[in-house]
Amino acid sequence: MAEKILMKGNEAIGEAAIVAGCRHYFGYPITPQTELTEYMAKRMPQVQGVFLQAESEVAAINMVYGAAGTGVRVMTSSSSPGISLKQEGISYIAGAELPCVIVNIMRGGPGLGGIQPGQADYFQAVKGGGHGDYRNIVLAPNSVQELVDMTIQAFDLAEHYRNPVMLLGDGALGQMMEPVEFKIGDMAPMAKPWAANGMRGRKEPNIINSLHLQPEKLEQHNIHLQEKYAVIQANEARWEELHTDDADLILVAYGITSRIARTAMEKARSEGLKVGMLRPQTLWPFPEAPFQRLSDNAKAFLVLELSAGQMVEDVRLAVNGKKPVAFYGRTGGMMPSPKSVYEQIVKTVQEKGGK
Amino acid sequence: MADKIFARPQALKDVAFHYCPGCHHGIIHRLVAEVLDELGITDKTIGVAPVGCSVLAYEYFNCDMFEAAHGRAPAVATGVKRSQPDAVVFTYQGDGDLAAIGTAEIVHAAARGERITTIFVNNAIYGMTGGQMAPTSLIDQVTNTSPYGRKAETAGMPIRMSEMLATLDGAKFITRVAVNNPGNMAKAKAAIKKAFEIQLQGDGFTMVEVLSTCPTNWGMTPIEAAGWLEKQLITYYPLGQFKVPEEVAK
């Protein structure tokens, strides 16, 4: 029976990475994820790992590129403005098909923004962020335990698909403390015959590269990447449904917002409103299938985000016009109370007829 | 190769270089490859190529190679060396890569004393993109983005990277050489060899700045370019050692 420890979200991510066999971390301080960087500074030497505070988030993601190219499990973390700095590096990592884990503990934006929680990096995470046709696998935890489980899973997914995996958290999850237990991941670490870790008797050099100047070659490479993404979309979408069987109104939320939404949903249920919730746990691949199924019987969807509306666009695409999709969001680091979400539920039920 | 006095080093693949006629990249690549051969380290060497004319360097060396984003090679090399400490790691960078966009990365790799070797090819111009001004372009030098000649009032003075990096304690061996004549070439090779030897000893950051020609974008023949380098570049960028490990200095 695994022991439960009370841990802060940011630190739990660090410990989970170590449990997953990560021994290389390159990061830079930025609120609200600095505790993760500091935790790795303490823990990595204890497990004979490498911790390096890079000179910038740009340098850190390039150190990740280097280490990942030699075949080791490696992680970096930052928050929104720092993740913007990493976009070039992430595009290179995706183009070179390297496994790595990138943690974004989101804060309010745009620009320097604020230090309170936000969810306004959804577009950046899910739609690319960096240049070119690539995708990050994006995991969306909503508890400290999920921060742990998804961090461990992230390393396995990254290796299996040779792709960057982003853990999309937020300042609330990063700062909160909850009991967690650590379980080793399912997938065995993979051999990496492609790694450029020094030939040492290997006949042909390995080259880690994303440059393909001949358009024929670059097109083939992109087709290969898209085929990979199709496999990921077919196999790795994850979500949670609560009370959706008979629901007239389906709430859609992820991360900290899903916990507020759940409280509001319970209140609505107690008032006789048939409300359910669909919580995506992967934002890419986006769980389209349950939306297609639920939009048969539900009357409407209400999407809740700490942003001006980003995931709502993917919900609308998945629902494909079958039913109305409403939106309620807060920005700037403001977090809606369960009461205000409940009021939005009532308003949506009245307007969209989801009685 | 018992029947040959001189032949291609093993660490250099037998493929044609894409470089312009008379470009010194070919010479510098070969010197690095000769050093890898002579030290017997090719099998555990990992190189990091830049963005610039030598972006395709990863196709020429017979060892594991990385292609890095513009300026980021020292950070990539840091990730490589920290995860493979017994490998020999080098970066190969031009003046845009190292002295413009990558200034933070090279300064901090040197400051941290990363056990990597940087080959810095300084030809005072941006070659790959067609001849724009570099941070190391000389005053009055005409380039595509200094068509009236570089003026200090608008573009500042050229940067002497070797002298600057030598002020960092983590930098153990910083030297400037050239390959525009046989005498300079021999010294350049000796410097490159010493830089790799210091890395093998586990000491800190080493860099060899190699003044080079860019005949195409300087608008000269290769022979004229070698002469311009001697008269103009070496005057502003003196050859010599700016940092040596303590033991050698004694």
Added chain:
Amino acid sequence: MPRPVFNEERCKGCELCTVVCPKKIVVISNRFNSKGYRPATCIDETKCIGCALCAKTCPDVVIEIHK
């Protein structure tokens, strides 16, 4: 006797080798290679002293010096 061997297809006619030979026996030939360059060549192998300066100056590893 040492002699230079030119891989003419790799030569780009840059002429750097022609100015370093102490015996002045390296010149640009009159023929073209398939890339359109006039390759360098040795006009009198008997005078070669095997110093290899031409080979070392060549940016394209065109020249081997055989014993």
